[in-house]
Amino acid sequence: MLRNIKIIIEKHSDGYVAYPLGLKGAVIGAGDTYEDALSDVKSAIRFHIETFGAEVLNSEEQALEAFVAEAGVLRRNDKVSG
Numbered sequence: 001m002l003r004n005i006k007i008i009i010e011k012h013s014d015g016y017v018a019y020p021l022g023l024k025g026a027v028i029g030a031g032d033t034y035e036d037a038l039s040d041v042k043s044a045i046r047f048h049i050e051t052f053g054a055e056v057l058n059s060e061e062q063a064l065e066a067f068v069a070e071a072g073v074l075r076r077n078d079k080v081s082g
Contacts, residue, residue, distance in 0.1 A: 005045060006063050009037055020045055021063040024056045 006021040016037035018029040027048045029041025049056055074080065 003057060006066050007038065007041055008066060009034060009041075021066060022058050023048065024058050025052060 005023070007018055008021065009016055009018040011034070015030060015032050016034055018031075018037040018041035020027055020041065023045065025048060027041065027044045029037050029039070029044050031037035031040050
């Protein structure tokens with residue numbers, strides 16, 4: 001059965017990192033290109049499901065959408081200037 005899974009792909013200075021949303025457990029893929037990272041994480045997802053069973057597909061907690069936000073956060077010992 002085909003199941004659509006939302007995947008986040010991040011671009012870093014040394015390549016790409018990809019991870020799915022809504023799976024129980026840690027699943028990560030990586031690659032030098034967007035396509036390599038996507039292919040790697042899809043393979044990791046298949047392996048994860050084959051190893052741990054369909055219950056890792058958390059259907060009750062499926063992400064409807066994914067958003068990226070950026071926020072400035074002060075560390076505990078930082079001082080606000082101004």
